[in-house]
Amino acid sequence: MATKSYPDASPSKKRTAATAVPARRDLIAAQDHVTPAATCTAHLSPQDLVVTAAEPEFARQFGLSADEICGRGLLELLRSRTPGHLREQFAALSSGPSRRFKQKVTGRDGDGRSFHADITAIAVRHPSGEMAGVVVLLRRTAEAVTGGPVLSALDAQVLEGVANGESTVQLASRLYLSRQGIEYRVGQMLRRFDAPNRPALVARAHALGMFAAGQWPPRVLPECVR
Structure with missing residues (x-):
């Protein structure tokens, strides 16, 4: 015996249902x-x-x-x-x-x-x-987070200035510190990064991924600053 098929919805109803939840x-x-x-x-x-x-x-x-x-x-x-x-x-x-x-x-x-x-x-x-x-x-992801030291906000500014090529006198003037204060902070970072001089300090910080990509003047990433 032949059986009849009963479509569950008319074409117009199907179109309505299809557009109800496209997102x-x-x-x-x-x-x-x-x-x-x-x-x-x-x-x-x-x-x-x-x-x-x-x-x-x-x-x-x-x-x-x-x-x-x-x-x-x-x-x-x-x-x-x-x-x-x-x-x-x-x-x-x-x-x-x-x-x-x-x-x-x-x-x-x-x-x-x-x-x-x-x-x-x-x-x-x-x-x-x-x-x-x-x-x-x-x-x-399993990508390692920067292995560099976490810096204070002031040390991060000093490191950014060193990376920008600023001298001790320029850094002291901009950050309202003494020249001895700048030298002390740079010396501390040289020891923490195991770097022999300022260019090596900047190179180590770059290698550790501590600077924001494509930024000039250089900027230390926020996650590297406490």
Whole structure:
């Protein structure tokens, strides 16, 4: 006996259902494409990049609970090696045709220790193209955090000046210290870095990844300053 088939929805209903959750479907597809097992997720508001929801594992990376991390700005939690670059990437995601970007970042855990991670930021848009939100996928990496000493803010300024080629007199004038004070701090850093002279001190700091990439005058990375 022939049987009748009853389609579960008319073409018009299917079209309505298909357009109801395009952003959600795009997000699921994006996560399936880029999410390894160790990746954790947070949702951000598109205007100010504040965390609106996060998996507990994402929050634990920063020593916080899922409730505590909500309301925190992502740019307070993570930074790129080039200052301002992460903010520029998010701005381009919001205003341009790009749907995602990947970036290496640094954060701090609950004990104040720095860690490296890769993030993928995905724009979630309404059918009209307007931004509905941003999803961030974070994966900790095994890349070693800088092995250089953690410097005081003043020592970091002295090191930046030395890397910029400033003399003792110039540093003393700019930082309102005596020449003896500058020499003392430089001498302390020479011993800490096991460097025989100022050029070697700068070279060691560069080799340890303590300077922000592509910055002039040189800037010591925030995670290297206590």
